[in-house]
Amino acid sequence: MMQARLTPANIEWRNDVPYSVDFDDIYFSRQDGFEETRYTFIDGNQCIERWKNYNKSCFSVIELGFGTGLNFLSTLWHWQQFRPDNTKLIYRSIEKFPLTHQDLTKAIQLWPMFNTLAPPLIEHYPLPLQGIWKIAFPELGAELHLMWMDVQDALHHIHSNNIKADAWYLDGFAPAKNKDIWQQAAFNTLSMSSYPEATLATFTAAGFVRRGLMEAGFNIEKRKGFGQKREMLIGKIATPDNASEDRRNTSQQKPTLNKKIPAWYQPPTLKKTINSIAVIGSGIAGATTAQKLAEAGFTVTVFDQASTIANGASGNSSGIYYPFLSKDINLTTQFFLNAYHRLLHDLGYYDLNQYSHSVGVLKLCESKHQAEDLINAYSEKPPLTDVASSNDMPTSTTQDANRWFTIEKATFKSSEKNTERWGVLFPKSGYLSPQSICTQLLNHKNITLKLNHKVIQLKRLREQWQCAVNDYSSEVTTEKQLSFDAIILCNSFDADALLPDSFLPAIKVRGQTSYLSESDIENEDKTSFRELVELNDSVICDHIYMFLENEYFHNKNTQKKHSKNKKRLYLGATFEQDSAEEKLLQKSQQNLLSQFEALSGIKTKSDKALNGRVGFRYCSVDRLPMVGPVPNAFEYLNNYRQLWKGAPEHRFSTSEYWPGLYINIAHGARGITSSFLSASLITEYLSGAEFSLTNRLVQAVHPARFLIKELKKHPSARLAKVKQLSTALTHSD
Ligand SMILES: Cc1cc2nc3c(=O)[nH]c(=O)nc-3n(C[C@H](O)[C@H](O)[C@H](O)COP(=O)(O)OP(=O)(O)OC[C@H]3O[C@@H](n4cnc5c(N)ncnc54)[C@H](O)[C@@H]3O)c2cc1C
Numbered sequence: 129m130m131q132a133r134l135t136p137a138n139i140e141w142r143n144d145v146p147y148s149v150d151f152d153d154i155y156f157s158r159q160d161g162f163e164e165t166r167y168t169f170i171d172g173n174q175c176i177e178r179w180k181n182y183n184k185s186c187f188s189v190i191e192l193g194f195g196t197g198l199n200f201l202s203t204l205w206h207w208q209q210f211r212p213d214n215t216k217l218i219y220r221s222i223e224k225f226p227l228t229h230q231d232l233t234k235a236i237q238l239w240p241m242f243n244t245l246a247p248p249l250i251e252h253y254p255l256p257l258q259g260i261w262k263i264a265f266p267e268l269g270a271e272l273h274l275m276w277m278d279v280q281d282a283l284h285h286i287h288s289n290n291i292k293a294d295a296w297y298l299d300g301f302a303p304a305k306n307k308d309i310w311q312q313a314a315f316n317t318l319s320m321s322s323y324p325e326a327t328l329a330t331f332t333a334a335g336f337v338r339r340g341l342m343e344a345g346f347n348i349e350k351r352k353g354f355g356q357k358r359e360m361l362i363g364k365i366a367t368p369d370n371a372s373e374d375r376r377n378t379s380q381q382k383p384t385l386n387k388k389i390p391a392w393y394q395p396p397t398l399k400k401t402i403n404s405i406a407v408i409g410s411g412i413a414g415a416t417t418a419q420k421l422a423e424a425g426f427t428v429t430v431f432d433q434a435s436t437i438a439n440g441a442s443g444n445s446s447g448i449y450y451p452f453l454s455k456d457i458n459l460t461t462q463f464f465l466n467a468y469h470r471l472l473h474d475l476g477y478y479d480l481n482q483y484s485h486s487v488g489v490l491k492l493c494e495s496k497h498q499a500e501d502l503i504n505a506y507s508e509k510p511p512l513t514d515v516a517s518s519n520d521m522p523t524s525t526t527q528d529a530n531r532w533f534t535i536e537k538a539t540f541k542s543s544e545k546n547t548e549r550w551g552v553l554f555p556k557s558g559y560l561s562p563q564s565i566c567t568q569l570l571n572h573k574n575i576t577l578k579l580n581h582k583v584i585q586l587k588r589l590r591e592q593w594q595c596a597v598n599d600y601s602s603e604v605t606t607e608k609q610l611s612f613d614a615i616i617l618c619n620s621f622d623a624d625a626l627l628p629d630s631f632l633p634a635i636k637v638r639g640q641t642s643y644l645s646e647s648d649i650e651n652e653d654k655t656s657f658r659e660l661v662e663l664n665d666s667v668i669c670d671h672i673y674m675f676l677e678n679e680y681f682h683n684k685n686t687q688k689k690h691s692k693n694k695k696r697l698y699l700g701a702t703f704e705q706d707s708a709e710e711k712l713l714q715k716s717q718q719n720l721l722s723q724f725e726a727l728s729g730i731k732t733k734s735d736k737a738l739n740g741r742v743g744f745r746y747c748s749v750d751r752l753p754m755v756g757p758v759p760n761a762f763e764y765l766n767n768y769r770q771l772w773k774g775a776p777e778h779r780f781s782t783s784e785y786w787p788g789l790y791i792n793i794a795h796g797a798r799g800i801t802s803s804f805l806s807a808s809l810i811t812e813y814l815s816g817a818e819f820s821l822t823n824r825l826v827q828a829v830h831p832a833r834f835l836i837k838e839l840k841k842h843p844s845a846r847l848a849k850v851k852q853l854s855t856a857l858t859h860s861d
């Protein structure tokens with residue numbers, strides 16, 4: 129099992145060069161790290177030469193050992209000058225012991241030529257948590273995928289996702305000091321994951337590395353090493369024509385890695401070219417999905433039954449975003465941290481920061497102890513002392529305020545009357561306008577938006593999906609039949625009605641918000657209310673959340689009017705599982721006001737007017753969204769009926785889905801955070817691209833997970849819905 133939390137690099141700075149205490153080795157040459165990188169890896173792989181006449185859409189580098197990022201930044205620096213037109217650089221780098229943010233920043237500062245290239249890396253540099261973290265450099269047509277995991281796990285991911293390299297940079301520490309990275313199984317995977325013409329370069333000339341790479345199927349040459357180094361290795365993947373007879377035989381016997389993706393989670397094979405895609409729903413899930421599909425080159429039609437964009441749960445004037453953390457780092461927290469990283473990244477990438485206010489979110493905790501636990505769980509270095517027994521809170525997890533993930537100790541005191549509460553502050557979090565964001569995302573040349581269009585039925589017909597759509601856009605409603613190669617259901621709790629028999633357990637949960645202004649406050653508390661407003665700029669989050677919402681912030685041009693007086697205190701939101709009432713309810717508002725009073729000690733007037741908005745969340749039982757292909761329940765129940773007996777996974781046939789049918793639903797109470805990453809995942813399924821999540825996280829949000837969980841139980845112990853489904857499907861056969 130992979131560890132969620134990684135151990136950061138134990139660095140000492142010796143004459144301005146980082147030195148690894150644990151591996152007793154340096155990260156780069158004391159003589160000239162930049163020249164060393166250029167000589168060893170960039171020239172070693174003949175990158176600049178190859179870029180001159182390059183005509184593929186992507187140049188893929190895979191590096192073993194990210195370290196300080198010097199190799200990456202040097203490659204980007206050269207790419208900036210010599211990049212071929214219409215080609216993207218994808219640079220994947222594997223690292224098990226990431227530098228702390230502070231050490232990384234210090235290392236990068238050694239190279240002034242990276243001043244303009246490095247900021248995105250410094251801003252989005254991930255936490256030392258296992259995962260795949262993407263950082264885009266859009267102006268340079270480049271992407272960095274940081275694979276924070278052991279090299280063996282990363283190579284497994286690379287192989288199982290069919291990722292291939294044009295150039296390998298083998299830059300683990302010296303083989304004598306770090307055997308883990310230099311293994312025959314790793315060399316074999318490099319060879320299996322190489323494009324024809326792929327090259328490799330490494331600073332070492334160790335005999336067993338040379339022999340191992342040759343055995344794996346590379347033609348290897350020795351070359352003079354950089355500076356004092358006598359020799360290094362460069363290589364090229366052997367083709368059947370130029371491989372020696374011995375090597376040809378060996379490469380045929382290459383041990384294949386166990387792909388380890390269970391049969392029931394194998395992604396669908398894309399059988400035909402997808403020309404047209406329908407996205408149903410223009411909320412945050414639909415808009416992000418449509419944008420990412422359109423960006424990937426698909427032609428997308430977005431249908432929404434409402435007359436305006438994002439009129440469902442995403443129609444609140446504001447929604448807050450912050451990472452969902454728990455003391456124990458589990459799949460849910462990992463997913464939401466990845467999603468939060470992607471959200472902050474994409475707000476910049478799609479120029480959406482104009483619709484967000486990163487005023488900070490202060491998440492209140494039950495006790496000081498709980499706040500400490502949270503900070504410790506996500507700090508870069510494990511605590512050196514037992515902070516629980518000390519009176520001081522641990523310091524914040526980062527010194528760099530520009531970084532995406534910052535968490536700080538904080539307290540909340542609304543007024544003299546109220547006691548102090550401990551919490552953790554996320555300075556980069558805040559609130560944003562989902563509707564404005566959806567509107568901007570849907571404005572793309574590859575997207576056709578059809579408002580007032582309700583999809584009422586889906587039918588599989590001649591290798592396509594036929595959508596029956598009610599068009600309400602004119603006075604007379606018309607029904608249209610429209611065909612698409614693929615359908616993405618982003619219509620939240622309404623998805624079930626359009627899906628074939630399925631088991632996707634989720635519930636609809638009503639939420640009501642309200643707004644407070646000074647006139648809603650009892651006279652004796654008006655001063656306290658003003659204090660609360662003056663003292664707290666950030667979102668305060670307890671059982672409810674509250675923040676000063678700038679009424680004008682949806683309209684960029686009127687933002688100049690921004691002033692405290694033009695703000696209202698936004699209160700959100702009730703969580704009601706037993707009500708389907710669409711109108712505002714007095715009792716729901718009262719519930720919010722009582723919680724506000726308990727939190728702030730401030731009394732509101734008993735005759736406060738009813739205001740706010742009602743929406744419905746769609747919440748899955750495990751609080752994760754459902755993102756991916758729709759399983760064919762009959763085939764699943766049939767193929768995996770023996771699963772509960774514990775038969776080995778390889779005995780089962782691969783999963784069967786409804787071809788071209790996908791869902792991106794059940795974003796629960798955190799759709800703003802979860803949507804951007806989920807949209808990427810859907811796009812990766814449809815384009816056959818590698819997943820930007822680890823396989824475990826892809827499976828954690830896979831729509832078949834609930835069915836599989838049931839099938840692993842004894843038939844008599846399964847949920848009634850699954851039993852019914854089994855019976856219904858058997859009878860309809
Ligand atoms: C009161 C409240 C407060 C919330 N606060 C926050 C918050 O602060 N932060 C946060 O992250 N999340 C918050 N959430 C949750 C968040 O709003 C949701 O997770 C998110 O909006 C879900 O987005 P969605 O696109 O999946 O669904 P929706 O926004 O509901 O979009 C579904 C769309 O599908 C359309 N549709 C449905 N059926 C059809 C059909 N057959 N044909 C055509 N169109 C169809 C609907 O009209 C709708 O526009 C809150 C939710 C509520 C209710």
Ligand SMILES: C[S@@+](CC[C@H](N)C(=O)[O-])C[C@H]1O[C@@H](n2cnc3c(N)ncnc32)[C@H](O)[C@@H]1O
Pocket residue numbers: 137154155156192193194195196197198199200222223224225226277278279280299300301306308309
């Ligand atoms: C020489 S340094 C890499 C230098 C780096 N390329 C740079 O530009 O700074 C070697 C790196 O390999 C990493 N490493 C060592 N063992 C590893 C393993 N088993 N899996 C992944 N990374 C590993 C180390 O943490 C270290 O960062």
